[in-house]
Amino acid sequence: MEPIPLLTPYKMGQFDLSHRVVLAPMTRQRAYGGVPQPHAALYxxxxxxxxxxLISEATRVAPARRDEEPTSFRDMPGIWAPEQVEAWRPVVDAVHAEGAVFFCQLWHAAAGNGDDARERQQVSPQMSYDGRREELTSPxxxxxxxxxxxVDAFRRAARNAIDAGFDGVELQGTNGYFVDGGGGGPESRCRFALEVVETVAREIGGHRLGLRLDQFTAEPEEHALALHVVSRLNDLGVLYCHMIEPKVDGRRRVSRRLLPYREAFGGTFIASGGYGREEGDAAVGxxxxxxxxxxxxxxxxxxxxRRFELGAPLNDCVSATFYGAGVGSAHPAVGYTDYPFLD
Ligand SMILES: Cc1cc2nc3c(=O)[nH]c(=O)nc-3n(C[C@H](O)[C@H](O)[C@H](O)COP(=O)(O)O)c2cc1C
Structure with a gap:
C-alpha cells in the first residue's frame, strides 16, 4: 500500500515527528481570567x-491595556505572570505524557493603535476565517x-514558555499586525517584526522558534514585505515558518500561493488554512x-x-462553541473536550 504522505515521519530540527498533521493554534477563550485551566490539559x-x-492557542505576552479589552479577547491565556507559567505546566506535562511536541503561540494585542474595532477585525480568528479576510487592510x-x-514582553514570555516546559514558541504575526504600517521600504516596515524575531531567537535560540505569517493582503507590496521577512528568517536560524493559505474565491480550496515563501525559506514550512486530508496529502506529497x-x-x-489513517468519517465542528462557551455554566467542556473519538 502507498504510504499516506501526511502520516510519514519528518524531522523538524531536533524534533522527530511521526506524522505531518499539526494542531493549528486556536483561541478558545476558556482560560478564565487569563490563567490556563485544568480542562486545557485534557483538551x-x-x-x-x-x-x-501541537501549537497552543494565542497566548498573551503582556496584560491587556485597560482600553483594549473587547469581549472578543476575553479569557485568552497569558504567560507573563508566574501563576500563568505555573498553570501552563500541567497542560504541557499532559501533552508530553502523550509523546507530543508542544509550541506556545505568543501574541501581543497592544502592538497597535488601540482601535478596538480594528483590532478585533485584525486578530479575531472568527473574522479572519469566515471569508472576509480580504477586508483586512493596512497593518x-x-x-x-x-x-x-x-519586544521585551515577547522576550520574557518566550523565556516563561520554556520555563513552563514548552518545546518552543511560535510568534503570532498574522494579519499584518507585526508590520509597521508607515512608509519606507521593506527594511523599515519590517524592522519591528524582525526585531521581535531576533530578540526571541537570541533569548531561546532559533532552533525552538517558529513564526506564523500570512500574506498580509493580496497587494504586491505586502507580498514583498512578507517575502522579505521570510527570507530574513533563514539568517536568524528560525526553525519553522507557518503560513496561512489565502483562500481562492472564498471556497475551501487550496491556492498554492505560498510557493514563493516555501521556496524562500530553508527551514520547516507549515501550511494551514482550508486543508482537508486530500489537500494535505497532495501538499506534502x-x-x-x-x-x-x-x-x-x-x-x-x-x-x-487516526481518522486520516483509516479514512474514517469526520465530526462536524460547531462554530457556536468555538469561543468561551460554557463560561459560568455547569458544562465548561461543551464544544471543547466533548468531541467524540472514533472508539
Ligand atoms: C476557533 C478558532 C480560533 C483560532 N485562533 C487562532 C489563534 O489563536 N491564532 C492563530 O494564529 N490562528 C487562529 N485561528 C486560525 C487557525 O489556526 C487556522 O489557521 C484556520 O482555522 C484555518 O485553518 P482550518 O481551515 O484548518 O480551520 C483560529 C481559528 C479558529 C477556527
Missing part, C-alpha cells in the same frame, strides 16, 4: 499523539516609543509543505491523524 492531551506537533503601527517594551496545520477539523476531531 490538548486529547489531540496529542506520539511524535505529533497597524507600533508607536516607536512602545516598541522596546513590546508534492513538497509544497513539510507539515500541514489543521484548525477546525482538529478542533472537532481529537483523533484526526
Amino acid at each position: 490538548y492531551s486529547q489531540r496529542a499523539t506520539p511524535g505529533g506537533l 497597524r503601527r507600533v508607536a516607536p516609543e512602545d516598541a522596546p517594551g513590546v 508534492e513538497g509544497y509543505a513539510d507539515l500541514v496545520a489543521y484548525g477546525r477539523l482538529f478542533l472537532a476531531n481529537p483523533d484526526l491523524p
Whole structure:
C-alpha cells in the first residue's frame, strides 16, 4: 500500500515527528481570567499523539491595556505572570505524557493603535476565517516609543514558555499586525517584526522558534514585505515558518500561493488554512509543505491523524462553541473536550 504522505515521519530540527498533521493554534477563550485551566490539559492531551506537533492557542505576552479589552479577547491565556507559567505546566506535562511536541503561540494585542474595532477585525480568528479576510487592510503601527517594551514582553514570555516546559514558541504575526504600517521600504516596515524575531531567537535560540505569517493582503507590496521577512528568517536560524493559505474565491480550496515563501525559506514550512486530508496529502506529497496545520477539523476531531489513517468519517465542528462557551455554566467542556473519538 502507498504510504499516506501526511502520516510519514519528518524531522523538524531536533524534533522527530511521526506524522505531518499539526494542531493549528486556536483561541478558545476558556482560560478564565487569563490563567490556563485544568480542562486545557485534557483538551490538548486529547489531540496529542506520539511524535505529533501541537501549537497552543494565542497566548498573551503582556496584560491587556485597560482600553483594549473587547469581549472578543476575553479569557485568552497569558504567560507573563508566574501563576500563568505555573498553570501552563500541567497542560504541557499532559501533552508530553502523550509523546507530543508542544509550541506556545505568543501574541501581543497592544502592538497597535488601540482601535478596538480594528483590532478585533485584525486578530479575531472568527473574522479572519469566515471569508472576509480580504477586508483586512493596512497593518497597524507600533508607536516607536512602545516598541522596546513590546519586544521585551515577547522576550520574557518566550523565556516563561520554556520555563513552563514548552518545546518552543511560535510568534503570532498574522494579519499584518507585526508590520509597521508607515512608509519606507521593506527594511523599515519590517524592522519591528524582525526585531521581535531576533530578540526571541537570541533569548531561546532559533532552533525552538517558529513564526506564523500570512500574506498580509493580496497587494504586491505586502507580498514583498512578507517575502522579505521570510527570507530574513533563514539568517536568524528560525526553525519553522507557518503560513496561512489565502483562500481562492472564498471556497475551501487550496491556492498554492505560498510557493514563493516555501521556496524562500530553508527551514520547516507549515501550511494551514482550508486543508482537508486530500489537500494535505497532495501538499506534502508534492513538497509544497513539510507539515500541514489543521484548525477546525482538529478542533472537532481529537483523533484526526487516526481518522486520516483509516479514512474514517469526520465530526462536524460547531462554530457556536468555538469561543468561551460554557463560561459560568455547569458544562465548561461543551464544544471543547466533548468531541467524540472514533472508539
Ligand atoms: C476557533 C478558532 C480560533 C483560532 N485562533 C487562532 C489563534 O489563536 N491564532 C492563530 O494564529 N490562528 C487562529 N485561528 C486560525 C487557525 O489556526 C487556522 O489557521 C484556520 O482555522 C484555518 O485553518 P482550518 O481551515 O484548518 O480551520 C483560529 C481559528 C479558529 C477556527
